[in-house]
Amino acid sequence: MNSNPAVQQVSKVVLITGGAKRVGAAITRELHRQGANIMLHYHTSASEALALQAELNAERPDSVVIQQGDLLETAGLPVLVEKTLQEFGRLDALINNASSYYPTELGSIRIEQWEDLMGSNLKAPLFLSQAAADALQASEGCIVNITDMHIERPKKNYIVYSAAKAGLVSLTKSLAQELAPRVRVNAVAPGPVLWPDDNQEFDEVYRQQVINQTLLKRTGEPSDIAKAVKFLIYDAPFVTGHVLAVDGGRHLSI
Template identity: 75%
Template sequence: MDTPQQNKVVLITGGAKRVGAAICRLLHADGINLMIHYRSSADEARALQAELNLQRPDSVAIIQGDLLNLGILPQLIKETVQHFGRLDALINNASSYYPSELGTISESQWEDLMGSNLKAPLFLAQAAAPALRKTRGTIINITDMHVERPKKGYIVYSVAKAGLVTLTKSLAHELAPAVRVNAVAPGPVLWPEDNPQFDEVYRQRVISQTLLKRIGEGDDVAKAVRFLLQDAPFITGHVLAVDGGRSLNL
């Protein structure tokens, strides 16, 4: 059965696992074709590509790249358009996330956290703008509920995500009326992997501070992305919180 989204093309960064993979599965189920970017998660990217192409042949391609290398960013856009013939949406999902304590912050941490969370989304948007104008497409940035209440010990990450919010609003100005630009700001959605800070005591405290008394799933973010992509034609420059109400209770 044809859907309104059939044959539309989305490029998503960091789409091979966790929240990115949830977004891919939900959008693919709606008939969208995907270019899934990954940096080091090659096995996960190939497995997801095979899973989705089994459901709909030739609907998913994958592309590798280090987003800190600005020289490759236009190529990600170019190869997506060459492969599928168009680009309807860019989802800036890829992110580095780890603490940066004042007094120990290094330039390499700054370059990594700012690069993946802010610099790459800007330059990818710049490269994608001509293709998105042709399709009257959209950009969706994945930011963080902590931008207004920065998390202690995460200075550089918090600054980068706050910048991404401003970038979202700036791009909404720059690319209107042809291209809509919005953001999703997740709260406690999936626990970070291999981080001892997020022990059971920490997790229970977070849940107790969250109005809905649970953490979110990847699908919660994916559904917000789908809404902004497909069902929000009069929304641009907006940041949609997906945090179970936690930001109201900090």
């Protein structure tokens, strides 16, 4: 490691789950532009993770490291923190972004669906935050959880997902209390930004209905979520326990 303080100076060291594609990749790129070094977790998106790592390391060598892991395997979560500390020597921000999302209709919900949706959206953020707590205390860092605008008005047939994301909001506020005053904990609640890749429910009629219910009369961009995360990490030193809606005002009209 270079001993020159000017060379060692890094804006932040960030661990992000599910950071290889979609909104996660937008967050990764935005924070990298701020000068952050990134530990990028992925589960099955190996090709996307490798491509994003190559892209960003071409801009700034050795600034992005990737780590595969199944977040449902709770015992392996501390490894993500340990790898980050081994690679970069510190941890300034944890972003719990990875998520499973699909409908679960009451009357046919299976325990496997419960474990998957609760595991990725609530259990993993809790235990990963617990594993990262000491490192974040040492750096006076922060946690940003990615929840959902439907936490106040659950979407029909998404009962388990909605319960998990509502739990993530409660977890955000609880962690803000538990980790104060040295660690800030906030959440971003996205609205219509990216449609799911493989869900036939979201046809053109449904999409137009969503846009009509959104005060700004359009969908957002992944960069909107990324900029909100950047704000909470870099520009909000007196904000904790807060859920920032980034939904074009849709939560006011549904």
